[in-house]
Amino acid sequence: MAMIKAAVFASGTGSNFDAIVKASEAGGIPCDIQLLVCDRKDAVVITKAEQKNIDTFVFSPKEFDGKDAYERQILLECRERGIEWVFLAGYMRLIGPVLLEPFKNRIINIHPSLLPAFPGKDAIGQAFEKQVKVTGVTIHYIDDGMDTGPIIEQEAIRITAKDTKETLQQKIQAVEHSLYPKVIQSLLVEEEVH
Numbered sequence: 245m246a247m248i249k250a251a252v253f254a255s256g257t258g259s260n261f262d263a264i265v266k267a268s269e270a271g272g273i274p275c276d277i278q279l280l281v282c283d284r285k286d287a288v289v290i291t292k293a294e295q296k297n298i299d300t301f302v303f304s305p306k307e308f309d310g311k312d313a314y315e316r317q318i319l320l321e322c323r324e325r326g327i328e329w330v331f332l333a334g335y336m337r338l339i340g341p342v343l344l345e346p347f348k349n350r351i352i353n354i355h356p357s358l359l360p361a362f363p364g365k366d367a368i369g370q371a372f373e374k375q376v377k378v379t380g381v382t383i384h385y386i387d388d389g390m391d392t393g394p395i396i397e398q399e400a401i402r403i404t405a406k407d408t409k410e411t412l413q414q415k416i417q418a419v420e421h422s423l424y425p426k427v428i429q430s431l432l433v434e435e436e437v438h
């Protein structure tokens with residue numbers, strides 16, 4: 245199967261970035277992660293990309309004249325490397341039309357709740373505070389809304405009386421790290437077949 249060139253966009257720790265890169269290195273997913281796009285100069289994920297010799301485009305939105313301007317630069321960075329797919333992994337910004345149009349149906353996101361419940365920031369904290377019994381992980385295509393695009397896959401996680409926000413976060417992240425590579429694998433295989 246042909247290797248697909250992909251970019252990961254992230255803003256934080258990068259545990260999902262790591263899971264995707266490891267799966268691609270192990271041959272578990274047929275893609276090469278060629279670029280990390282990061283909007284925070286102090287994000288831990290940058291070091292992870294550097295250790296793996298993956299190119300990084302790190303920017304500070306304040307240094308650009310608006311979202312269109314920095315997204316045009318991101319598009320350029322992607323085009324220079326022939327990027328075909330984008331995986332959002334804790335990238336805490338909405339994607340605008342400059343990237344949505346050229347990457348139609350090729351930008352996916354992971355979110356730590358069963359959408360449409362608990363969109364936006366701190367989804368794990370929101371679920372914990374509402375005392376729901378079941379939450380989970382969603383992987384979905386991106387549209388112009390906040391965590392609103394068509395859902396591709398979900399996995400439920402039970403919240404028990406013993407759980408703290410920290411243990412819930414650990415359970416969610418463990419599911420994320422196995423679910424994201426699996427979904428990427430099935431989307432890329434599907435694309436190859438059609």
Ligand code: GAR
Nearest residue numbers: 256257258259260261334354355356
């Ligand atoms: C992940 O839990 C991801 O689902 C979440 O950010 C975390 C990033 O962790 N994304 C969102 O909340 C998007 N709305 P990581 O940096 O360790 O991969």
